Amino acid sequence: MNYTFHWAPALKAWPQLLWGAVVTLEIAVLSMILGVMIAIALALFSKSNSKLLRGINSVWVELARNTPALFQVYMVYFGLGSLGLRLDSYPSLVVGITFNCAGYLAEAFRGGLRAIPETQVRAARSLGMSAPKVFIFIVLPQLFRIVFYPITNQMVWAILMTSLGVVVGLTNDLMGVTQQMSVVTFRTFEYFALAAILYYALAKFVTLGAGVLARRLFQY
Amino acid sequence: MKSVVGLAAILAASVALPAHADKLDDIISAGKIRCAVTLDIPPNGFRDDKNEPAGFDVDYCKDLAKALGVEAEIVETQLPDRIPALMSDRADVAVASTSDTLERAKTVGLSIPYFVYKQVVLTRKDSGITDYAGIKGHATGGVAGTFEGIQWENDVKKLNDSSSTYRAFQGQADAVLAVSQGQIDATPLINTMAEEMIKSGKYPNLVIAGDTPYVPDYVTLATLRQEYGLINYLNLFINQQVRTGRYAELYKKWIGSGDPVDLTIKGVYR
Amino acid sequence: MVLQRAAGSLLDVFRSIPLLIQFVLINSVNSLLRLGLSTFKVACLVLAIYTAAYCTELVRAGILSVPSITRRAGRSLGLTYLQDLREIVFPIAVKVVLPNWIGLTLGVMKDTSLVLWIGITELLRSSQSIVTRTQEPLLVLAIAGLIYFLMSFPVARLGTMLEKKWTPND
Known part of the structure; x- marks a missing residue:
């Protein structure tokens, strides 16, 4: 091997990488919250008469599921710009991931809605509950239980997808920080190895956290 | 245990045994030199109307191949990808306007300068930016890890003002597109490319808003750090290009009339 | 058992790290160890490992979807383990796995856009270079998107169709 690793300077960058991971988590959480809300709406749309x-x-x-996420993020930033809709890197990435997550989750939610027996809704309605009330108190809690696993998966994907922000100029998320450091020093392996560890930790944090949450929420 | 040590010794010996052929030997025996060239910085590197690589850097690589008596192979790389291309053995030499920063010299071997740029401020006509100081309060961006990008980012950070921002793109084309689309208001750009762009008439909304205050950007040919044989060859090659008038010829062909820019630095040896 | 765990967590690593970073890392390992693989091969290798990591999960879910009673019934009728896998597990599991496998294939097809990062010119990268020349990002990107869509949509439809056909009536 004709290469000597320079770990010391790379490890010195650890705090910046950690901050990058915080930004990454923030983007993923934000996109997921928006994505889940839109996905619920889309799932209801699919059952609508309109x-x-x-x-x-x-x-x-179909657009979200049949085009690459990288393409979607690139399109939001550069494509929509030609229409006069100029978003900065951070919002572009959030919009791109939200679009993608909503598309995938909408399908999960649609399946989830189907699994909730129509009779329950009718029973609640006949007890005098309003339609929105039925949705919020009867349908949603069960729906979340059914789609909990798909949501957890999607959350992990959202974290992985934040790495695409780097193509639209984002510099402060984990991938952005890593790329900045590696292009300045050209120590690609060292910085990307550290980033890989952090991404893995983030993903584990989400899946383990979701496991604990699921045991708390759904044990009955 | 003994046998393990013995085995390790044999393995180590077998690795060390072949006579050491360096990169220069490899290139000559392979009969081909692979140059990492950036093709989104016209006129130094771009794709012509037939989608073929063209420009100053492409010709420079071909000259180098001719001097070595081998074929030239152009490997297209984005600016931040030039050095990784060398490290991952996709290319032998980067002929891609690589600035000779000390940080880079820790990892790659850099030749003497083969070209020198001024960095200018590229902006949109309607941005209201007229000079370098005018970038305060604007969203700006550059190409990740470039000489000008790093200095620009540092200066933006020094402004310490939340409305002055910096975005790092992964290619020169993306940074220019972001200015012309309005996501950012200004970007640093090498003078040759900025002038070429304005001349082409393809970017009616862009203007050059003066020079950046950076020191001249001396750019070099880059290869692996330990390839002294090749680095020596590259240095002599650059010297010969100037000596024989080929440098002036290429300058006239791609950059424009006038004297080719001086590649020497006054008051110091290299 | 230990081997199972180790394999499981190793594959989990590939599912938990952005593909972009896997491309970069494997590409630099390739150069550090002087393996001499082309970037195209590196890209295929990374995508193959990544696909395997997901596919393992799918196959596992498929096998688990076969009720153990059914399998025990088969074994007690004198089928060997391999016969049981071939004649009982496979036909049932494949109906569970195939629609998801199609989804995975499409996912990988879309993930190929990430190889532009290690210097391979694919659909998205060539659209970028056309954008540079034409300065018409919306148009060019829309065409690129359409091409992705046309490659993916029909197959995705096939997956949905199979899933509907094979899902037990509910």
């Missing part, structure tokens, strides 16, 4: 709403659902879901 052709327009059903159309919106299917266009969104």
Whole structure:
């Protein structure tokens, strides 16, 4: 091997990398919150009688699922710019990941909605609950239980997807910080190895956390 | 245990045994030199109307190949990818306007300068930026890890003002596109490319808002740090290019009329 | 058992690190160890490991979807373990796995866009270089998106169709 590792300077960058990981988590959480809300709406759209709403659902879901996430993020930043819709790197990445997550989650939610028996809704309605109340108190809690696993998976994907921000100029997330350091020093392996460890830790943190949460929430 | 040590010794010996051939030997025996060239910085490197690599750097690589008596192979790389291309053995030499920073010299071997740039401020006509100081309060960006990008970012950080921001792109084309699309208002750019762009008429909304205050950007040919044989060859090659008038010829062909820029630095040896 | 655990957590690593970083790391390992693989091979290798990491999960889920009663019934009728896998587990599990496997394949197809990072010119990278020349990002990107869509959508539809057909009536 014709290469001597320079770990010392790379390890000195550890605090910056950690901050990058915090930003990464922030972007993922933000995109997931927005993504889940939109996904619920899309799932309801798919059951609606309105052709327009059903159309919106299917266009969104198909576009999100059939084009690469990298393409989506790039399109939000550079493509929408030509339409005069200029978003900075951070919001572009959030919009891109939200778009992607909403598309995938909408399908999970749609399946989840189907699994909740229609009779429950009718029973609640006949007890005098309003339709929104039924949705919030009867349907949603069960829905979340059904889609909990897909949401956890999607959260991990959201974290991995934040790494795409680097193509639209983001410099303060984990991938951005790593790339900045590696292009200045050209010590690609050292910095990316550290980043890989941090991404792994983030993903583990989410799956383990979700496991604990699931045991707390769903034990009955 | 003994046998393990013995085995290790044999392995170590077998690795060390072949006579050491360096990169220069490898290139000559392979009959081909692979140059990492950046093709989004016209006129130094770009794709022509037939989508073929062209420009100052491409010709420079071909000259180098001719001097070595081998074929030239152009490996297209984005600016931040030049050195990784060398390290991952996708290319033998980077002929891609690599600034000779001390940070880089820790990892790669740099030749004497083969070209020198001034860095200018590229902005949109409607941005209201007229000079380098004018970038305060604007969203700006550059190419990750470049000489000008790093200095620009440091200066933006020194402004310590939340509305003055810096974004790092992974290619020169993306940074210019972001200025023209309006995601950012200004970017540092090498003078040759900025002038070429304005001349081409393809970017009616862009202007050059003066020079940056950076020292001249001396750019070098880069290869692996330990390849002294090749680095020596590159240094002599650059010297010969100037001596024989080929440098002036290429300058005239790609950059424009006038005297080619001086590659020497007054008051110090290299 | 130990081997199972080790394999499981190793594959988990590949599912928990961004593909972009895996490309960069394996690419630099390739150069550090002077393996001499082309970037194309590196890209294929990374995608193969990544796919394997997900595929293992799918196959596992498929095998687990076969009720153990069914398998025990098969074994007690005198089937060998291999016969049980081939004649009982496979036909049932494949119906569970195949739709997801199609999804995975499409996922990998889309993930190929990331190889531009290690210097391979693919669909997205060539669109970028066309954008540089034409300065028409929206148009060029829309065409690139359409190409991805046309490659992916029909296969995705096939997956959904199979899933519907094979899901037990509910």
